[in-house]
Every structure is written in structure tokens, then in C-alpha cells.
Amino acid sequence: xxxxxxxxxxxxxxxxxxxxxxxxxxxxxxxxxxxxxxxxxxxxxxxxxxxxxxxxxxxxxxxxxxxxxxxxxxxxxxxxxxxxxxxxxxxxxxxxxxxxxxxxxxxxxxxxxxxxx
Amino acid sequence: xxxxxxxxxxxxxxxxxxxxxxxxxxxxxxxxxxxxxxxxxxxxxxxxxxxxxxxxxxxxxxxxxxxxxxxxxxxxxxxxxxxxxxxxxxxxxxxxxxxxxxxxxxxxxxx
Numbered sequence: 656x657x658x659x660x661x662x663x664x665x666x667x668x669x670x671x672x673x674x675x676x677x678x679x680x681x682x683x684x685x686x687x688x689x690x691x692x693x694x695x696x697x698x699x700x701x702x703x704x705x706x707x708x709x710x711x712x713x714x715x716x717x718x719x720x721x722x723x724x725x726x727x728x729x730x731x732x733x734x735x736x737x738x739x740x741x742x743x744x745x746x747x748x749x750x751x752x753x754x755x756x757x758x759x760x761x762x763x764x765x766x767x768x769x770x771x772x
Numbered sequence: 773x774x775x776x777x778x779x780x781x782x783x784x785x786x787x788x789x790x791x792x793x794x795x796x797x798x799x800x801x802x803x804x805x806x807x808x809x810x811x812x813x814x815x816x817x818x819x820x821x822x823x824x825x826x827x828x829x830x831x832x833x834x835x836x837x838x839x840x841x842x843x844x845x846x847x848x849x850x851x852x853x854x855x856x857x858x859x860x861x862x863x864x865x866x867x868x869x870x871x872x873x874x875x876x877x878x879x880x881x882x883x
Contacts, residue, residue, distance in 0.1 A: 659815075688871075696875070696876075697861065697873045697874065697875045697876055698808075698816060698861060698863075698873040699873070700870040700871055700872070700873075703870070711870050713870060746815050746816070748815075759804040759806070759821065759865060760806075760818055760821070761806075761818065761871070762818070763808075763815035763816045763817065764815050765813075765814055765815050766813075766814070766815050
């Protein structure tokens, strides 16, 4: 069964450093998402992406964050200058489309644990 | 208006019992209500979902009950098993609205 994959599984970085989290969505999906989950807390929406542009973003997704689909398979989240409070699990998700609207069913990857020291 | 309130925070159920988790939403524009199951160290996995045009949906041991007028929906796990022990999140979304997750319920099923 196709699945969303994410690399690395765990990333440790120092405060102020840039990190790039990578995701390979399911191959026939066209809507992509990033979420984060601070340890023990709820899953929070960061951004959705379709047709090479951001379709929606949350207030968490500030200028320190960016997303990119650098090729036909990868979807990345970049944090330019990490802060201690960026430490969390970051989940990528993808969904198919129905016309230009995303299908509601989202499939999540296993996550990348980001630790900022 | 964008919140989804979930209760209880944690739940302990005997094997074979019924687990019930409740959620309430505020935004009447939401039109899709999924439940996700998350095991430690894993991503959320879609378990079952409902749209507001039906009041109940059942898939195996899992049932969603939906009350549109009260803006509430709940997950019932029948014949709960130790393998069901996980964190369960309700969520709500709609066209043009980001997916909002509830705070999660940690379910422990005692053998």
C-alpha cells in the first residue's frame, strides 16, 4: 500500500541553524501538508500546498518557514533559523484531489522528530 | 470559532468494553469530521470519518455518532481490545478551512 515517507526520522540542530525536513508524498496525490505536534500536545496545521504554491497557512507558519516541491517527488519544509520552541514532531501529509478541491482523506507520514538545542 | 474540544483527556477501559470519546466544534462551515488513531512514535492514521449529512457511520468495531444541531460527534469503540490502546484525535475541516485537531484522548484498554 502506498505511504508517505519522511526523512530524517530524527534531526538534532542547534538554535539558529537552518533545517530542511523532507517528505515523499503518495505518488498520485497533489495536495501536500505539513503539521507539527509538540510532545504530548495536539497536532497543529502549518501549511497546505497545491500546484506549486501555498494554498493555506496557519499563524504558526511565519517568515521563518518555507515549503518547496523541488522535483516531482519531494516536498520539503525549511526552517531558516531554528528556535528552541520549534522542537516538535513534524508530520507531512498528502491527499488526492477531486477537481481542484483536495479530497478530505489525508494520509500522514511517520514524522520527523526535530530537537533544537 | 475554530476550536475542536475533545474529552476525556484519558480513558481506561476493560477489554471487551465500550470506549467513548466526545468532540464538539464551533464552526458550522466544517463539513468533514475524521478520527485519527496514533500509536507512540507514529503519525496519525485515519480511522473513520463522517460528513454532516448522516447521523451515524459504522466500520467494524468503530462507530461515529454525529449530532449536527448540537455540533457534537463521538467515537465509539465496541469490544475494545488491548491493541486499541493509542491516542485518538478528532478533527474537523471544510473547503477553505484548515484541519483543526482536538487535543487527543489517550485510551488504555486493560487486558
